[in-house]
Amino acid sequence: MNRNLLAIIACAACAAQASGAIVAPKLYQDASFQAISDNGRFAVSCLMGTLTIYDLQEGTEKMFADEAMYFDLGLGRPITADGSIIVGSTEENSNASYYNGEEWIRLNVPDQSMTNLSNAVTPDGKRICGSVGTHGMSIAVDALMQAPAYWDRQEDGTYGECQILPFPTTDFFGATPQYVTATDISDNGMVIVGQVVDCSGYMAVPIVYTQGDNGEWTYSFPTRDLFNPDGIAPVENPGDSPTMPNEENFMTEQEKADRDAAYQQWMDEGCPEGLFPEYTDYMTEEEKEAFNTAYKEWETKQLEWQTKYDEYNAYFWSVLDSSPTFVFNTSCISADGKTIAISAQISVEDPGSWWPVTHYHPWVIEIASGETTKYESSGSLIPRCITADGTVLAGSPYGTIPMTGYVLKEGTATPLLDYISTVSPEYGEWFTKNMTHEIAVREEWNEDLQDYEVIYEEITFTGMPIATPDLKVMAIWNDCPWDMASYAQGVIIDFSADAAISTVTADKGAKPCLDADGNLVVASDAVSVAVYNIAGALVTSVRNPAGPIALGIAPGAYIVKVVNADGTADTAKITM
Numbered sequence: 001m002n003r004n005l006l007a008i009i010a011c012a013a014c015a016a017q018a019s020g021a022i023v024a025p026k027l028y029q030d031a032s033f034q035a036i037s038d039n040g041r042f043a044v045s046c047l048m049g050t051l052t053i054y055d056l057q058e059g060t061e062k063m064f065a066d067e068a069m070y071f072d073l074g075l076g077r078p079i080t081a082d083g084s085i086i087v088g089s090t091e092e093n094s095n096a097s098y099y100n101g102e103e104w105i106r107l108n109v110p111d112q113s114m115t116n117l118s119n120a121v122t123p124d125g126k127r128i129c130g131s132v133g134t135h136g137m138s139i140a141v142d143a144l145m146q147a148p149a150y151w152d153r154q155e156d157g158t159y160g161e162c163q164i165l166p167f168p169t170t171d172f173f174g175a176t177p178q179y180v181t182a183t184d185i186s187d188n189g190m191v192i193v194g195q196v197v198d199c200s201g202y203m204a205v206p207i208v209y210t211q212g213d214n215g216e217w218t219y220s221f222p223t224r225d226l227f228n229p230d231g232i233a234p235v236e237n238p239g240d241s242p243t244m245p246n247e248e249n250f251m252t253e254q255e256k257a258d259r260d261a262a263y264q265q266w267m268d269e270g271c272p273e274g275l276f277p278e279y280t281d282y283m284t285e286e287e288k289e290a291f292n293t294a295y296k297e298w299e300t301k302q303l304e305w306q307t308k309y310d311e312y313n314a315y316f317w318s319v320l321d322s323s324p325t326f327v328f329n330t331s332c333i334s335a336d337g338k339t340i341a342i343s344a345q346i347s348v349e350d351p352g353s354w355w356p357v358t359h360y361h362p363w364v365i366e367i368a369s370g371e372t373t374k375y376e377s378s379g380s381l382i383p384r385c386i387t388a389d390g391t392v393l394a395g396s397p398y399g400t401i402p403m404t405g406y407v408l409k410e411g412t413a414t415p416l417l418d419y420i421s422t423v424s425p426e427y428g429e430w431f432t433k434n435m436t437h438e439i440a441v442r443e444e445w446n447e448d449l450q451d452y453e454v455i456y457e458e459i460t461f462t463g464m465p466i467a468t469p470d471l472k473v474m475a476i477w478n479d480c481p482w483d484m485a486s487y488a489q490g491v492i493i494d495f496s497a498d499a500a501i502s503t504v505t506a507d508k509g510a511k512p513c514l515d516a517d518g519n520l521v522v523a524s525d526a527v528s529v530a531v532y533n534i535a536g537a538l539v540t541s542v543r544n545p546a547g548p549i550a551l552g553i554a555p556g557a558y559i560v561k562v563v564n565a566d567g568t569a570d571t572a573k574i575t576m
Contacts, residue, residue: 025427025430025431025434025491025492025493025494026491026492027434027489027490027491028045028054028489028490028491028492029486029489030045030047030486030487030488030489031043031045031047031052031054031477031488031489031490032045032046032047032477032487032488032490033045033466033475033476033477033490033492034046034073034078034466034477035073035077035078035079035086035466035475036079036466036467036468036473036474036475037079037080037081037082037083037468038080038081038082038123038468038469039081039082039083039468040056040468040472040473040494040496041055041056041057041082041083042054042055042056042079042083043056043475043490043492044073044078044079044086045477045488045490046071046072046073046088047487047488048487049065049069049070049071049072049092050063050064050065050071051063051064051065051071051072051073051088052064053083053086053099054492056473056492056494064104069090069091070089070090070091070092071088071089071090072088072089072090072094073086073087073088074087074088074117074118074119074120074121074130074183075117075119075120075183075184075329076119076120076129076183076184076185076193076332076333077120077121077184077185077332077385078118078119078120078121079121080121080122080123080124080125081123081124084100084101084125085098085099085100085101085121085125086098086099086121087099087118087119087120087121087128087130088118089116089117089118090104090106093115094115094116094117095109095112095116096109096116096117096118096130096132097118098118098121098128098159100157105158107128107130107151107159107162108151108159108160108161108162109132109133109149109162110132110133110134110162111132111133113133114132114133114134114135115133115145115146116130116131116132116133117130117131117132117146117181118130118151119131119181119182119183119184120182120183120184120185121185122185122186122187122188122189123187123335125153126152126153126189127150127151127152127153127185127189128150128151128159128185129148129149129150129151129182129183129184129185129192130148130149130150130151130182131146131147131148131149131179131180131181131182131183131194132146132147132149132162132164133145133146134146134147142175142176142199142239142240143176144169144176144177144178144179144180145178145179146179146180146181147164147165147167147180148164148165148167148180148181148182148192148194148207148209149162149163149164149165149182150162150163150165150182150185150189150192151163165182165192165209165217165219166209166217166218166219167180167196167207167219168180168196168207168219171196171197171198171199171203172198172203172205172224172227172228173198173199173237173316173319174234174236174237175198175199175237176199177196177197177198177199178197178198178199178201179195179196179197180194180195180196180197180207181194181195181196181197181329182194182209183195183329183331183332184331184332184333184340185333186333186334186335186336186337187335187336187337188337189211190210190211190337191208191209191210191211191333191337191338191367192208192209192333193206193207193208193209193331193332193333193340194206194207194209194331195207195326195328195329195331196221197328199237200316202320202325203320203323203325204325204326204327204328205221205223205224205227205324205325205326206221206222206223206326206331206340206342206365207219207220207221208220208221208222208340208367210337220367222340222365222366222367222370223324223326223365223370223372225370226323226324227319227323228319228322228323229322229323230318230319230322232315232318232319232322233315234315235311235312235314235315235316236308236312237312238305238308238309238312241302241305241306241309242298242301242302242305243298244295244298244302245291245294245295245298247279247280247283247291248279250283250287250288250290250291250294251279251282251283251287255282255283255287256282258282259277259279259281259282262277262281262282263277324344324363325344325345326342326343326344326345326363327342327343327344327345327360327382330342330343330360330382330383332383332384332385332386333386334386334387334388334390335387335388335469336388337367338366338367338368339364339365339366339367339386339390340364340365340367340386341362341363341364341365341383341386341392341394341408342362342363342365342383343360343361343362343363343380343381343382343383344360344361344362344363344374345358345359345360346358346359346360346361346376347359358380359377359379359380360380360381360382360397361374361375361376361377361380361381362374362375362381362382362383362392362394362408363375364386364390364392364408373390373410373411374411375392375394375406375408375411375413377413379396379400379404380396380397380400381394381395381396381406381408381413382394382395382396382397382464383408384464384465384466385466385467387469387471388469390409390410391407391408391409391471392407392408392409393405393406393407393408393416393465393466393467393474394406394408394465395416395462395463395464395465396464398464398479399479401439401441401459401481402459402460402461402462402478403461403462403463403464403478403479404416404461404462404463405417405462405463405464405465405476407419407465415462416462416463416465416476417431417432417460417462420493422557422573423495424495425573427493427495431460431462431491431493432460434491435460435461435462435463435478435491436458436459436460436461437458437459437461437481437482437483438456438457438458438459438482439456439457439459439481439482440454440455440456441455441456441457441459442454442455443455461478461482462476462478463476463477463478463491464476464477464478471495472494472495472496473492473493473494473495473496474492474493474495475490475491475492476490476491476492476493477489477490477491478490512529512560512562512570512572512574513572513574514574514576515548517548518551518576519548519549519550519551520548520549520550520551520560520574521548521549522545522549522562522570523562523564523570525564525565525566526544526545526562526563526564526565527543527544527563527564527565528541528542528543528544528562528563529541529542529545529549529560529561529562529563530560530561530562531551531553531558531559531560531561532558532559532560532561539553539558540552540553551576553576554576555576556575556576557573557574557575557576558573558574558575558576559571559572559573560572560573560574
């Protein structure tokens with residue numbers, strides 16, 4: 001565990017000023033928390049088209065559910081600091097909208113019939129970012145389907161005309177991208193993060209839009225230098241294949257009608273074998289010759305195109321395999337607009353599977369330098385929010401059993417339950433008790449029963465976490481494989497209501513403890529002392545201590561275990 005994360009935990013635990021939220025923890029049935037306001041008062045759940053706003057201070061909730069209306073939340077930070085504005089969409093086909101505390105209002109977009117998204121809002125509500133439709137959703141057409149955009153709040157409180165951000169018209173392969181998006185925004189609204197999805201839909205890379213002091217926008221790719229690391233020589237995309245000639249284009253309307261009538265008769269007679277009416281049966285010799293000439297020309301062009309395409313395809317997959325590609329719609333940005341968190345896709349061999357398994361590994365990327373911190377593990381994690389100092393809250397993707405949360409900081413991934421238990425042992429005990437469930441994990445052959453037996457295990461579900469910028473109020477959600485009657489379960493934890501970690505001093509009469517000089521004081525009959533960090537690793541140990549112990553360890557929170565001469569043990573948390 002690194003000292004910065006320990007300092008964050010200690011600050012969160014020792015905070016005396018309450019955020020105005022509830023006494024935590026508290027369970028919420030069918031709550032899938034996707035957003036929380038900076039002041040910790042409002043949390044928003046979005047589940048299967050139903051959106052619910054929870055006032056954690058008043059203990060009330062407001063639900064938006066309509067069979068004719070589908071509600072969704074933005075992909076980034078979709079709520080203002082005070083909870084007065086929430087951004088998302090209000091139709092199943094996604095129309096960019098915002099809720100102002102009284103009603104849902106559609107944002108101005110170039111074309112309401114397209115898929116338009118409002119994804120994030122600045123804490124003060126002055127700017128919203130999102131994506132606007134530029135073409136109908138279809139992978140069969142080589143066209144951009146979404147472009148990045150933003151909306152500024154006017155003096156009357158409404159949002160003005162849609163402003164399209166500058167964006168690349170080609171992807172890294174030189175073709176038309178499928179999407180260029182804007183998903184999250186910095187506190188001052190001058191830095192926006194999104195993704196560019198290439199022409200194939202296989203590669204997604206982060207893009208950052210920055211507004212200068214002169215008001216002009218530019219864009220950059222923080223991972224551009226990681227593309228094609230092997231330096232494979234580019235091969236031009238030959239584009240779409242030549243269009244094969246159609247016999248109908250060489251026939252008269254009467255000839256086509258005669259052929260269609262013959263085809264219908266053939267169908268009515270039960271499709272007799274060998275009597276299928278070909279188009280050429282109804283063409284003149286001149287028409288057949290013209291068609292055959294066009295077909296031979298197409299064959300020559302098709303062969304030439306296929307050769308070029310095979311070369312391009314080999315180049316494409318070689319570059320794709322060697323370059324990082326990121327999970328679509330997983331990017332978030334820090335409040336100061338300097339750092340982004342996003343998950344990269346990693347394929348690993350699985351001995352129990354025919355195919356490699358794809359894992360999602362979070363990356364934290366410094367926008368200016370491109371410096372990257374990677375969090376690689378055996379499973380998959382999606383970042384949900386990133387604080388100003390680069391602390392990331394992440395969790396397993398929806399549908400993973402169990403969904404597991406983590407706190408990521410400077411290369412170390414701390415399990416969420418460890419984090420909670422360190423900030424508040426009482427909350428950790430509550431969480432373990434209330435979020436541990438027995439579920440079916442596999443089937444094993446039972447010789448006695450001569451049948452497969454379902455094996456159950458008790459598993460603690462720590463879920464997908466988000467939190468206020470100071471990490472004092474945390475909202476967590478899980479799907480519910482342990483309860484078929486529930487779709488999700490949410491937990492709100494208010495750390496500001498619990499002074500869980502405090503520096504114990506000798507004048508309090510508690511041992512083990514720290515004296516005024518920061519030395520560890522233990523009982524006079526102690527035979528051994530062990531100091532662990534919150535991840536459970538042994539930091540230092542002392543046998544048969546005599547007097548106060550100078551620990552010489554980095555600042556942070558630790559667990560001290562003292563074994564006494566009579567075999568009893570004393571345990572305490574200390575903060576250096």
